[in-house]
């Protein structure tokens with residue numbers, strides 16, 4: 001058998017890449033519109049980067065990382081998410097000073113050793129932003145509003161936002177302690193994972209799907225019960241901003257996220273699928289303590305999100321929302337001349353920005369016309385002995401079948417005008 005892709009990884013084939021590029025282009029337009037610049041970091045980093053930032057007790061770090069020793073026995077990990085690397089890069093290259101702001105975005109593959117299923121892969125793609133350096137609720141509103149704009153531009157309807165606050169960096173420990181004391185009497189009834197979470201990251205208990213745990217969770221107070229006045233005010237300001245922008249959301253007092261670094265605002269964007277289940281499209285939040293934990297000598301309060309690109313792709317595909325793919329501008333029909341005669345015509349067309357292709361397998365003229373149609377060419381340019389002798393090429397518009405005859409030197413201008421090209 002020939003070698004196949006590894007479990008949980010997929011090839012994105014030429015039939016799909018145009019649609020992927022369409023999504024990526026819209027993301028870039030929106031990022032530009034919101035004044036964000038791209039950052040590209042390596043796909044593998046020191047394992048300690050993710051252990052320290054995402055947290056040892058999280059599922060990502062404890063179960064899902066692609067970690068291996070390199071040839072010099074250093075522990076390397078394929079990045080499971082983008083934020084940790086962006087923070088590392090900002091610190092390494094001094095991209096931030098006290099009180100300065102950076103608006104950054106990234107796009108690329110991420111790697112998590114999860115059980116592959118619909119919408120869940122081991123290599124998947126995220127695009128996301130990090131608004132670095134602002135403690136203001138306005139920054140939270142800015143990134144949520146960017147995300148909403150992205151969904152709108154894609155034509156994705158009915159995307160819903162779930163928001164919550166997990167408390168500031170300084171209050172997280174006290175909140176965890178309070179929750180632990182409430183959960184303590186039921187600790188023995190929790191599942192094995194939650195018993196671990198009780199010690200490592202007790203808030204994650206809220207997220208457990210095991211029936212026994214769900215019953216205990218139902219009796220717990222929501223996270224807002226534990227918030228101090230400042231955290232409550234920050235969250236209220238964020239909600240007021242979303243209201244002012246007409247962005248609909250649900251406050252979910254039990255929402256927690258799978259990475260340790262989040263503080264204050266957290267959010268998820270999701271869409272109900274035809275089976276009534278929720279597809280999480282994006283997740284994000286504020287991370288005011290992460291830069292300090294990673295060694296910054298000053299505080300760098302920040303907020304960001306990551307969008308799951310496969311999820312976006314699958315929904316757009318199932319709802320038939322991708323634009324119709326445009327074909328090439330021009331297909332050259334070789335009506336029996338040497339390829340040497342075709343080459344300069346092709347070259348001139350391409351040099352003037354007209355996309356052009358031709359037959360490379362010696363097919364008959366009829367088969368070449370079929371190929372031109374298959375490639376959705378706007379025009380066919382026919383070159384035969386007769387045409388060369390008289391310096392008159394036949395140009396056929398494949399949509400309305402109209403024809404023109406022009407000297408070789410006029411073909412480019414004629415096509416450019418017909419194709420509305422500059």
Ligand code: AMP
Pocket residue numbers: 081112114119120121122124125126258280281282283284306307308309310311
């Ligand atoms: P997270 O980085 O865990 O907050 O995830 C952000 C988004 O990435 C999720 O809402 C999903 O859309 C997407 N995502 C996370 N893990 C996977 C995966 N294994 N396969 C495909 N998409 C994923």
